[in-house]
Amino acid sequence: MELIMNSLGGICEEMADALVRSSRSPNIKERRDCSCCVYTAKGEIVAQAEHIPIHLGVMAGALRFILEDFSPRNMREGDVYMVNDPYYGANHLPDFIIVGPLFVEGTIVGFAASMAHHTDVGGMSPRSMPANATEIFQEGLRIPPIKLVDDGVLNEAVERIIVTNSRLPEERRADLMAQVATVAVAQKRLQEMGALYGAGEIAATMSDVLDRSEAALRGVIGALPRQRFEGASLADFGGTSIPVCVAIEPRDDTLVIDFSDTGAQTSSPFNSSVAATLACVFMAVRITVAEGLAVNAGLYRAIEVKLPAGTILNPDFPAAISAAAQVSYHTFEALMAAFAALYPNQVIAGSGGGGVFSFGGTNPETGRLFAYGEALGGGSGASVSADGESGMIPPIANLHDTPVEALEMSLPVRIERYELVEDSGGAGKFRGGFGLRRAFRMLTDVRCSFQVSMPTHGPIGLAGGQRGRRTEIAVTNPSGTTRRIDRFSEITVDSGTLITIETAGGGGYGDAEERDGQAQRDDARRGYGFTPRAREVLA
Known part of the structure; x- marks a missing residue:
């Protein structure tokens, strides 16, 4: 075997x-x-x-x-x-x-x-x-x-x-x-x-x-307390936030995961496919209840998911659905909040990301069409024992960033800044990871699509930890005028435009007053200390 x-x-x-x-x-x-x-x-x-x-x-x-x-x-x-x-x-x-x-x-x-x-x-x-x-x-x-x-x-x-x-x-x-x-x-x-x-x-x-695998997971579920555990997140794409609510309840040897109280689907692409929602459930179960078990579909047999139609997690046809991954960030966040009471040592606070930034047009060097885009990482959520990692795509995605060299060699774009947003993690006994700052200088006219993630609410903290900072996007045209992008948007920009994306930081874990003094000194030495601006944003 x-x-x-x-x-x-x-x-x-x-x-x-x-x-x-x-x-x-x-x-x-x-x-x-x-x-x-x-x-x-x-x-x-x-x-x-x-x-x-x-x-x-x-x-x-x-x-x-x-x-x-x-x-x-x-x-x-x-x-x-x-x-x-x-x-x-x-x-x-x-x-x-x-x-x-x-x-x-x-x-x-x-x-x-x-x-x-x-x-x-x-x-x-x-x-x-x-x-x-x-x-x-x-x-x-x-x-x-x-x-x-x-x-x-x-x-x-x-x-x-x-x-x-x-x-x-x-x-x-x-x-x-x-x-x-x-x-x-x-x-x-x-x-x-x-x-x-x-x-x-x-x-x-x-x-x-x-x-x-099925038998092993059913055995673990059978030993769980007969209680109902709830978690929630605000699925945030700017302007309107949709509640993602989950209840977890062990029944005999089956784990029932119920999203019945989740909000309705949107008229935008900010909807999750059923399959993507189930993937969030399977991952959350895998790192909590099923930790250490062989990972395969046998585990799925012991899970019952209630997913009402017409919600943001199970939209009715023909709803747009391209931003399914961004919704999944919040689905996973809600699941972590629900599992926190059962498995405090195995969950993390909310993780940040900037959503998906896409652009395209005609390459002036080749005369041919080009198109590019990427899901932008942020700060991972903190845990019961460690600060969150910085500059990471949320866990449900696990992607790499495209190297600057690969972008500049193949596209009419110049990356002018690529660094951490050092005041963006949520405060806590363990702080959230920092988001990313990525600045794109367009070298030709382009059409841009912003599927913005977390522009209103930063990722949640756990056990008294604070939220991470939200995503901020600035578009500065060649004349120096700047506009802010704080929701799903499509715009056309001129050559020379600078687009700066600062992605959300991760949520903190635990009371910030309990943060270890050495950890605070290490943050200060590295330039990671929380600035007055960060305190204002996080408040």
Whole structure:
């Protein structure tokens, strides 16, 4: 069992490494906005690469829809399927999910999948993350479950439709083919495993491991106190804040997680897909109740999630949904607040981020269209035993920032500042991490989309810790006039415009009066002390 499971984990890591190496876009190659996993023949995740938590919860839902439309009885070894539509189990339209069956001795023993964020899939603004969309049709090309490769033969008509709908067709083709190649990597490795163990042994091991994880988690849940634990967050995208409320209640050997009191969906892209919401639940359970247990879909069987339709966490079609990840920051924050009473040593305060900044136009050096964007990190929340980390994407995303050199070599932009916002962490016995300051000087006219995260309320503190500082964005035009961006916005700016984004800091943990004197002296020595401006903001 250990040999087979470690081999499957190694396959997932090899798939991810191959995808990063062979992709073209900075989004995958530099930021590593991608994930890979292996499923059982029934479509349950059995092994995964440790990359982006929200992706791994999403891919399980997408495969279920693929299997509803395509019977495994009719699949062949060279078949590859894909989907990107959130209403078919995906996350948001730029995330392409590519799936292929894994055959051993002529029998399907499982499936391999990769998920990658493609830089541009059409829609009303460059990079397909429009801030002012009101329905999903404005966000890009919707792809329901389809067969992309039939018995080893690429459907070139489908490929042509996909690349034609992107502002970056060559990049889309390259990244798409890189994903298809990852499936081939997994298929080759499973054939090698099959020669050692056989199809029956591999399938039986997968099933046994899932059953063991389920039984272990149910045992832990059965020992929890029979109480109801509640947590809340304000999902903040500027102007209006939507309450995300969760109640956690152990019932027999099942953990019931209820979001019934959460606020209604918005008329903006600030809505979460069902799959992304479930991914937040799975991650929160994994680091608390299920700590130390083997991570796979067996754990999910012991969790019941109540998710009413029409809420920001389960919007009705055709709601726009591209900002699902930003909503998930708050979903995870609410879950941490609820689990804090049960597992105070394993939760963190709210983590900061700046949301997603996207821009595009025509590159004056090449005369071709370009599009770029990134989810901007902030300060991580503090814990019961440590300050929060600085300059980190919120935990549910786990992305890298794009290096300055990669940006400036490929785009008409200059990064003039890239540093910590040193007064942005929430005060506490342990302070929150600091947000990032990133200043973009545009070297051509561009269209910008700001899906701003946390512009009104900074991330929450726990156990008496204070909120982190909120996100602030300033747009300074060539004449020196500055405007503030404090909500989802789309604007066009001239060449020479400077856009400065200061992302939210993490929440603090515990009473600030109890902060260790040496920690305070260390902060002062490093220039991390709380300034009068910070105290004013945090108040």
